[in-house]
Amino acid sequence: MKWGILATGTIAKKFASTVEQMGAEGEQLVAVGSRHLKSAQAFAQQYGIPRCYDSYEALAADPEVEAIYVATPNTLHYENCKLCLGHGKHVLCEKPFTINPEQAQELYRLAEEKHLFLMEAFWIWLLPLYDRMREILTAGTIGELKQITCQYGFVASGARKDRKFDSSLGGGALLDIGIYNLGFLRILTGQDPEKVETKEVHINEYSTDDYSRLALTYPGGCKAESVQTIGQELERNARIVGTKGSIFLPDFQHAETMTLVVEGKEPEVIRCPVDINGFEYEIREASRCVKLGRTGSDRYTPQDSLALTRLMYDTRMSWGMKFVGEV
Secondary structure: OEEEEEOOOHHHHHHHHHHHOOHHHOOEEEEEEOOOHHHHHHHHHHHOOOEEEOOHHHHHHOOOOOEEEEOOOHHHHHHHHHHHHHOOOEEEEEOOOOOOHHHHHHHHHHHHHOOOOEEEEOHHHHOHHHHHHHHHHHOOOOOOEEEEEEEEEEOOOHHHHHHHHOHHHOOOHHHHHHHHHHHHHHHHHOOOOOEEEEEEEEEOOOOOEEEEEEEEEOOOOOEEEEEEEEOOOEOOOEEEEEOOEEEEEOOOOOOOEEEEEEOOOOOEEEEOOOOOOOOHHHHHHHHHHHHOOOOOOOOOOHHHHHHHHHHHHHHHHHOOOOOOOOO
């Protein structure tokens, strides 16, 4: 598929370098758009992209571009996706999809109306290790799920810190990295939590969250704890406990390894390495769905994306955390 990239930040660079390595699969980068021509030109030169534009509108209007990867800050996703869909482009939008469920619903509706593909780029959902884990859980290998814990934390400083916490950009730890935790819990349970309780939250001087600890209860009684923070380093560990065994992931985001422990058996280390860096699976999924004429993925569905959007929105509303410009 012929890709255009909207914005030129860190995540856009990772996406571009992934597509670069997928030429044999028919993926190619044909255009990039930025609000600053110099940024677009530098990006285009770095990744061998033939055309660059000084506006998102010009990128969206490029007739050769089939699909656009939206890599702008969180609060811009809605308007940028709308722009691309309005120009007849398929869209893969960086996570978190939108800052509220109404925006998300409108975009998925618009994609359906226009017969265009739209997916949130929640890349970990499609990793091979999680396909294997789903098989293990479905087979009842560790019994009924009883308890899940996951944590993710890093330290940001300088301009990166300002950007990560900027309220006008939809900043804070919950939307930036908490989505990985909450998405991971949905991968395992396949359900919305019945109850979400904030055990701890800290709102910083930017009026956004830098730490929270959530307790979630799922239908059937499984309890989960999710810790997300920008301000301290936490290894991305996760543990899943069932009635007959457990699974431990040393890194549930860059998930390539897990240890399966079943009662009465030796622990088994399961490895499912990625082909490139993990982003290739969402790119392949977008291309697969476009070829099939789908408007949404049947693997990471619009319903899954909406559920996570709603969960994060409801959680921060319970904290009274509104972004700049939010009513």
